[in-house]
Amino acid sequence: MAVSTSEHVLAPVQQRGQVALSRLGLPTRKDEAWRLTNLSRLEAVARMPISNVATASDAPPRMDGVVRLVLDGVNDPLEGVTLPEGLTPLEPKELELALGHSLDRCGWSDDWLIEFNHASAHQLLALRVRGTVPPLELVVAAASGLIATRVLLVVEEKAQLELLQVFSGRGEAAHSHLLEVHLGQEAQMNHGVLACADGLASLFAQLAVEQEPRSAYSLTSVVQGWSLGRIEPRVVQVDGQASTTLKGLAVADVEQQLAVHTSMCFEGPDGELDQLQKCLAAGRSHTIFNGAINVPRKAQRTNAAQLSRNLLLSDRARVDTKPELEIVADDVRCAHGATVSQLQEDELFYLRSRGIGASDAAVLLLRGACQEVVDLLPTHATAWRPLERVLEGLAS
Amino acid sequence: MIRPDAELLLDITDLHASVEDQPILKGVNLQVRSGEIHAVMGRNGSGKSTLSKVLAGHPAYRVTSGTVLYRGVNLFELEAEERARLGVFLGFQYPVEIPGVSNLEFLRVATNARRLKRNLEELDTFDFEDHVQERLKVVQMDPAFLERSVNEGFSGGEKKRNEILQMALLEPVVAILDETDSGLDIDALRIVAGGVNQLANADNATLLITHYQRLLDEITPDYVHVMASGRILRTGGRELALELEQTGYDWVDKELAAQGVA
Numbered sequence: 001m002a003v004s005t006s007e008h009v010l011a012p013v014q015q016r017g018q019v020a021l022s023r024l025g026l027p028t029r030k031d032e033a034w035r036l037t038n039l040s041r042l043e044a045v046a047r048m049p050i051s052n053v054a055t056a057s058d059a060p061p062r063m064d065g066v067v068r069l070v071l072d073g074v075n076d077p078l079e080g081v082t083l084p085e086g087l088t089p090l091e092p093k094e095l096e097l098a099l100g101h102s103l104d105r106c107g108w109s110d111d112w113l114i115e116f117n118h119a120s121a122h123q124l125l126a127l128r129v130r131g132t133v134p135p136l137e138l139v140v141a142a143a144s145g146l147i148a149t150r151v152l153l154v155v156e157e158k159a160q161l162e163l164l165q166v167f168s169g170r171g172e173a174a175h176s177h178l179l180e181v182h183l184g185q186e187a188q189m190n191h192g193v194l195a196c197a198d199g200l201a202s203l204f205a206q207l208a209v210e211q212e213p214r215s216a217y218s219l220t221s222v223v224q225g226w227s228l229g230r231i232e233p234r235v236v237q238v239d240g241q242a243s244t245t246l247k248g249l250a251v252a253d254v255e256q257q258l259a260v261h262t263s264m265c266f267e268g269p270d271g272e273l274d275q276l277q278k279c280l281a282a283g284r285s286h287t288i289f290n291g292a293i294n295v296p297r298k299a300q301r302t303n304a305a306q307l308s309r310n311l312l313l314s315d316r317a318r319v320d321t322k323p324e325l326e327i328v329a330d331d332v333r334c335a336h337g338a339t340v341s342q343l344q345e346d347e348l349f350y351l352r353s354r355g356i357g358a359s360d361a362a363v364l365l366l367r368g369a370c371q372e373v374v375d376l377l378p379t380h381a382t383a384w385r386p387l388e389r390v391l392e393g394l395a396s
Numbered sequence: 397m398i399r400p401d402a403e404l405l406l407d408i409t410d411l412h413a414s415v416e417d418q419p420i421l422k423g424v425n426l427q428v429r430s431g432e433i434h435a436v437m438g439r440n441g442s443g444k445s446t447l448s449k450v451l452a453g454h455p456a457y458r459v460t461s462g463t464v465l466y467r468g469v470n471l472f473e474l475e476a477e478e479r480a481r482l483g484v485f486l487g488f489q490y491p492v493e494i495p496g497v498s499n500l501e502f503l504r505v506a507t508n509a510r511r512l513k514r515n516l517e518e519l520d521t522f523d524f525e526d527h528v529q530e531r532l533k534v535v536q537m538d539p540a541f542l543e544r545s546v547n548e549g550f551s552g553g554e555k556k557r558n559e560i561l562q563m564a565l566l567e568p569v570v571a572i573l574d575e576t577d578s579g580l581d582i583d584a585l586r587i588v589a590g591g592v593n594q595l596a597n598a599d600n601a602t603l604l605i606t607h608y609q610r611l612l613d614e615i616t617p618d619y620v621h622v623m624a625s626g627r628i629l630r631t632g633g634r635e636l637a638l639e640l641e642q643t644g645y646d647w648v649d650k651e652l653a654a655q656g657v658a
Contacts, residue, residue: 344492345455345456346492347492347494349454349455349476349492350488350491350492350494350546351494351502351506352453352475352476352477352480353452353453353454353476353477353479353480353485353486353488354477354480354502354506354509354562354566355477355480355481355506355509355510355513355566356477356502356505356506356509357477357509358475358477360505361477364497364501364502364505365494365497367496367497368494368495368496368497368545369495369496370496371496371497372495372496
């Protein structure tokens with residue numbers, strides 16, 4: 001996609017976004033969606049200048065067979081890249097039709113973060129996926145100012161995609177990222193998000209996923225170390241009969257605030273959801289999980305399970321977790337649960353009784369708690385040493 | 397094997413301990429020498445499990461008075477991990493499941509912590525795999541269990557085998573096995589007991605905590621102690637266990653009543 005096309009398509013979006021932002025104003029605590037958010041940090045991001053320098057990537061060498069695209073806010077991510085068969089940029093006409101479609105289907109309107117991305121995004125990547133393509137890696141690094149990016153993926157009927165998105169952040173920098181995915185019938189997508197930062201940068205990532213029947217979407221998100229982090233996957237099964245898996249890990253330390261807001265909507269019968277969100281809060285950090293599940297009358301025989309597991313690693317850390325189930329259909333199975341605990345005394349004692357020191361035992365248990373989710377990232381994520389990154393962030 | 401000149405490994409004197417301010421142990425006295433196998437029997441709530449946890453250093457149990465010397469050292473001055481490194485081993489009645497922590501990695505870290513204390517070389521991943529493969533034979537355990545998370549989804553019998561595997565790797569000086577026989581069918585019991593027998597030698601000692609004689613059909617104790625109301629009420633040879641099997645614990649109540657304890 002040439003940058004000029006991006007600009008051509010994005011210009012009206014930016015205008016609309018700016019109008020919407022001035023109408024909406026900054027979120028306040030009165031707004032339920034922002035009640036727990038550190039709004040002074042949000043305001044600092046809102047005032048951040050847009051980055052106009054390409055950030056040098058700290059990416060490890062690309063694994064064989066993986067297609068890596070870098071969104072640096074400035075350069076065309078496809079320049080000098082030969083896309084493999086099955087991956088093609090969307091034509092401008094297709095793009096105009098498709099952009100914003102999944103967002104609408106996910107019911108995302110009048111949302112400050114969405115409009116913030118609309119107003120700021122200056123880089124767009126839009127790809128069509130046909131058949132089975134090699135694993136794809138999208139890398140976005142922020143090191144100064146705001147980097148606002150937008151990605152649109154049209155995954156055709158029966159196509160298969162493995163996507164890893166990597167976000168990193170250093171210093172006074174922030175990401176605003178908006179991803180739209182349309183999964184055709186019987187399409188399969190294994191999606192990983194690995195987002196680690198140094199405790200100073202901020203991240204807003206909104207993911208809108210639209211699933212046709214018999215498609216399978218699996219998201220594994222690993223988020224660690226953002227001053228203010230908010231990741232919001234919204235999935236809609238437009239006709240039910242699809243399978244969705246959402247597995248998340250958020251690890252916060254010091255004064256970081258990490259929020260995960262998920263929304264799952266079944267717009268037809270026989271849909272499935274398997275969801276686990278784990279949050280680890282150390283230091284004086286704060287993690288927030290909000291998991292909405294919507295099962296209207298037409299979504300009979302939905303089978304959904306949501307589990308929120310939280311680990312408080314310090315007396316001063318804070319965990320908020322809220323399942324939000326709206327079930328109208330009567331023939332459904334919807335299980336949900338939430339736990340907040342500290343490192344289990346029995347587990348610690350078991351390890352110590354085998355000669356493992358108290359601090360080593362704690363590290364082993366934390367590693368175990370994180371590994372359960374980290375191991376579900378697409379296999380080529382190992383090049384990024386995800387588990388080590390997450391644990392290093394906790395140790396600091 | 398009783399040898400009066402054998403090293404005194406564990407010397408428990410007038411031990412009192414509480415959990416949540418509830419006194420459980422009320423004056424336990426026991427001496428264990430190397431080469432010996434002791435069985436501690438008694439009803440539920442008699443204090444058997446508490447004794448094992450106090451010896452291993454569980455933080456929920458508070459020692460209120462009395463002493464325990466382990467090879468002449470005050471055991472209560474040592475943290476749980478230090479006791480383990482020095483050779484005190486507790487086989488858990490309910491081994492803990494630890495999701496996400498690989499059994500193999502756990503066994504390697506534990507083995508190395510103990511080896512370091514014995515001035516033995518630490519084993520790297522490859523050497524450890526050879527070592528553990530050989531030790532698996534002690535309990536006839538499937539190597540597939542090494543790849544799983546610690547005890548997660550293991551059956552009762554598999555958990556107990558995993559305990560004895562840990563014992564085989566750590567080579568303790570004093571092994572305290574807390575109801576290792578509970579929840580085992582007869583085949584699993586034989587395998588676990590066989591493992592304990594293979595590991596017992598003239599230089600170590602075993603404390604078996606059990607409800608039932610059937611474990612003692614497989615592992616022959618040198619001493620049998622009956623605990624009641626937080627104390628050792630009677631000590632005898634293996635015939636005491638057989639007697640208990642026939643008469644039950646009713647005499648315990650009479651004896652306690654006679655002492656004004658019950």
